[in-house]
Amino acid sequence: MPNSRLYVLAGPSGVGKGTVVNALRKMYPQVKVAVSATTRAPRPGERDGIDYYFLSEERFDKLLAADGFLEWAQVHGRARYGTLRSEVEEHSSRGEDVILEIDLAGARQIRRTHPDAHFIFLLPPSQQALEERLRGRGTEDDAEVARxxxxAKIELAAAKEFEHQLINDHPEQAARELAALMGIA
Structure with missing residues (x-):
């Protein structure tokens, strides 16, 4: 992507990727984040086009067939998630840096197609903290939290694949560290 840089922030479910990115955007409103698409239903308070693009299975399939995704994956054996190619191309065509907030499978796909991207893995301060965050969301039942x-165990073992690793003990601090890695702090 000429004149722009692509940043990939990955980590396990519940690690706080969205919380850190939101803190980053509050501190640095110029940061461009590609809104992901998903086939899952919105959680309370989530807005279409802001938090995610909520797509039907049929719409997702049509976009897949048209090469409309930069990356995509079925997550936790359930919903599909992906980064719309148009989301990234819109920013890069204007020379804007863009950050993707995605899972490990998506990050691996991006590494194959965009090896010059900057890869950052977000870690929880502990396994216990990760479990508390997942349970604290109240959006998954016990079986889903266990899944x-x-x-997360598999994903955490892959952290060494990333050039940078940040611990999300405090989201604002993790956002400041992310901003420093992006060269905007």
Whole structure:
């Protein structure tokens, strides 16, 4: 992507990727974040086009067939998530840096197609903190939390694949560290 840089922020479910990115955007409103698409239903308070693009399975399939995703994955054996190619191209065509907030599978796809991107892995301060965050959201039942924690073990083991690793002990501090890595702090 000429004249722009692509940043990939990945980490397990519940680590606080969205919270850190929101803190980053409050501190640095110029930061451009690609809004992901998903086939899951919105959680309370989530808005279409702001938090995610909430797509039907059929719409997701049509975009896949048209090469409309930069990356995509089925997450936790359930909903599909992906980064719309148009979201990234819109920013890069204006020379704007863009950050993707995605999972490990998506980050690996981006590494294959955009090896010059900057890869950052967000870690929880502890396994216990990750479990507390997942349970504290109140959006998943016990079985789903257990599934996400099992997936998190695999994802955390892959942290070494990333050039940078940040611990999300305090979202504002993690956002400041992310901003420094992006060269905007």
């Amino acid at each position: 996400r924690l099992e997936t």
